[in-house]
Amino acid sequence: MCPSDPTEGSVAEHIKAVRDNIARLEAVYDREPGSVQLLAVSKTKPQTLIREAAATAQIEFGENYVEEGIEKITELKELGLIWHYIGHIQSNKTRPLAAHYDWVQSVDRLKIATRLAEHRPVDSQPLNVCIQLKLDDEETKSGCSIAELDALAAFIDSAENLRLRGIMTIPAPREDIAQQRAVFAELHNVYRQLEAQYPEVDTLSMGMSGDMEAAIAEGSTMVRIGTAVFGKR
Numbered sequence: 083m084c085p086s087d088p089t090e091g092s093v094a095e096h097i098k099a100v101r102d103n104i105a106r107l108e109a110v111y112d113r114e115p116g117s118v119q120l121l122a123v124s125k126t127k128p129q130t131l132i133r134e135a136a137a138t139a140q141i142e143f144g145e146n147y148v149e150e151g152i153e154k155i156t157e158l159k160e161l162g163l164i165w166h167y168i169g170h171i172q173s174n175k176t177r178p179l180a181a182h183y184d185w186v187q188s189v190d191r192l193k194i195a196t197r198l199a200e201h202r203p204v205d206s207q208p209l210n211v212c213i214q215l216k217l218d219d220e221e222t223k224s225g226c227s228i229a230e231l232d233a234l235a236a237f238i239d240s241a242e243n244l245r246l247r248g249i250m251t252i253p254a255p256r257e258d259i260a261q262q263r264a265v266f267a268e269l270h271n272v273y274r275q276l277e278a279q280y281p282e283v284d285t286l287s288m289g290m291s292g293d294m295e296a297a298i299a300e301g302s303t304m305v306r307i308g309t310a311v312f313g314k315r
């Protein structure tokens with residue numbers, strides 16, 4: 083799949099094109115219409131572009147840098163947007179994360195989950211959490227392994243101010259759609275087991291601008307799209 087040319091057209095046009103593409107792929111791969119959500123990844127992009135996206139009724143936004151995201155969350159408060167943190171988590175950042183974001187998708191170890199639970203303000207809704215999962219043969223450092231998943235899920239499920247929503251994953255880029263699909267299919271299998279165990283689990287966050295088609299084919303419920311919406315970074 084080729085992301086729309088980021089140098090042409092407005093953010094509103096890009097979002098419409100991405101949404102049309104998601105709807106088309108849902109049909110092609112026998113997915114229920116509307117079963118794949120769009121998370122607009124706005125990292126490094128200015129508030130003016132986020133406002134343009136919000137004007138198309140885009141509600142969910144993703145950020146990778148804790149403070150940059152908090153600035154936007156604070157200044158765009160009146161828009162009622164929902165903010166997802168999808169970047170790497172350092173343990174000294176759990177307090178601001180828990181205080182400001184609606185979702186944290188990149189929880190990959192018990193220490194981080196414990197601190198987020200401690201730091202979520204008592205008057206806030208429970209923090210929505212996805213576990214960032216990696217397959218055993220992925221080189222990346224971030225991500226919980228399949229062996230560690232059960233214990234981490236059980237802790238998040240038991241914490242009153244955390245709500246376990248599912249799995250987020252960032253496989254290494256692969257050119258070939260068949261290879262992309264093989265990895266996503268394996269992740270979907272793990273997701274299905276989690277979903278069977280925990281009734282609140284409803285989110286499989288996988289797929290970016292370059293591998294959205296393969297992710298939708300293999301059961302993604304949320305694609306995280308930056309470049310195809312906001313242009314190159």
Ligand SMILES: *Cc1c(COP(=O)(O)O)cnc(C)c1O
Binds near residue numbers: 146252290306308
């Ligand atoms: C930047 C980023 C995205 C969006 O990537 P694009 O290729 O620009 O669509 C998605 N997920 C994560 C975790 C990211 O860091």
